[in-house]
Amino acid sequence: STNNGTNWSAANNGLLLTHDITSFVTQAGNIFAGTYGNGIYLSTNNGNNWSVVLPGKYVSSLALFGTVLFAGTDEGVYVSANNGSSWTLSSNGIPSNYMVSSFAVFGTNIFAGVYGGGVYISTNNGTTWSAVNNGLTSLSVLSLAVSGNNLFAGANSGGVFLSTNNGNSWTAANNGLTNQDVNCLTVSGAYMFAGTWAGVFLSTNNGANWFAKNQGFAGYPVINSILAANDYVFTGTFTQSAWRRPINEFITDTKNIGSVSPSVFYLYQNYPNPFNPNTKINFDVTKSGSVKIVVYDVSGREIRTLVNERLNQGTYETTFDGSKFSSGVYFYKISAGDYTETRKMVLMK
Secondary structure, eight states: OOSTTSSOOOOOTTOOTTSEEEEEEEETTEEEEEEESSOEEEESSTTSOOEEEETTOBEEEEEEETTEEEEEETTEEEEESSTTSSOEEOOBTSOTTSEEEEEEEETTEEEEEEETTEEEEESSTTSBOEEOOTTOSOOBEEEEEEETTEEEEEETTTEEEEESSTTSOOEEOOTTOOOOOEEEEEEETTEEEEEETTEEEEESSTTSOOEEOOTTSSSOOOEEEEEEETTEEEEEESSSOEEEEEHHHHSOOOEEOOSSOOSSOEEOOOBSSSBSSEEEEEEEEOSSEEEEEEEEETTSOEEEEEEEEEEOSEEEEEEEEOTTSOSEEEEEEEEETTEEEEEEEEEOO
16 A cells, blocks of 8 residues: 555565465565565565565564564564575574574564463674563463564563563553454554554553553454554554554544533534634533544534544533644534534634
């Protein structure tokens, strides 16, 4: 896809399609694809053609550490320092009977997630590895991610674990994570997304709290892969294809500001009005359910989703930032169950 997933075209020339594609990594204009059963493929022309560079391997993960390529397999870690022309098994310290499921580059070290073995660290470019599992209550690690000075591990039957000391110790970071079979993690600024067996969860505070963010999905799909890029979150799902959602729909400034439970749904007039550039919008929710507030321009074009989540009964406040929009009349509409209401507001710069 060259337009953020709006359209797709096949790019399989040279690929053996009987094997699952598990991972990608790019290096100096080259694309490497890991497959489960036929090794690693290389494309030098943006996916138009592919050729095998490490045949016959069960590859689960790929990573680039400086100029060195790392491949996680069921035999351990393979390393290439020459753009995939040759590969060397470099797994000293990692049990050979476990799948290396993921990698994370953290400062001058590289970490490997090993399904059944936990987390391993290499401080010498993959020459040797050592386990760093203190505090991990599940060793079925499938994903790793870095956010600032924090290292995260996602595991089946364990959820998310956080290390603030280079992997020396781990603590569970699962508050609100109602499904703890975590397949994948991705980071966008201060926001972390977890793909689980029951959809996507978001944390805005380094895993201290998680919130389910599954509006728009057909049910609660198994998320096999997740990527935050180009102002979207993209997900690859088991049996439900690929999905995307704008990041600004996940990250809403919605606050519960009421101490009295409202008896009717209600959308209040924004204040201030006119405004420049920010205005606040309050609304009442009478029972738990999905609530959506969308802003439209005068032509009826949707320009921003302010709220799109499940909320409990209460009075809430959200903010619309009009700094990227021109002066004029705008409309905001709430949809909550059978209740809908639209109001007008004026941006005056």
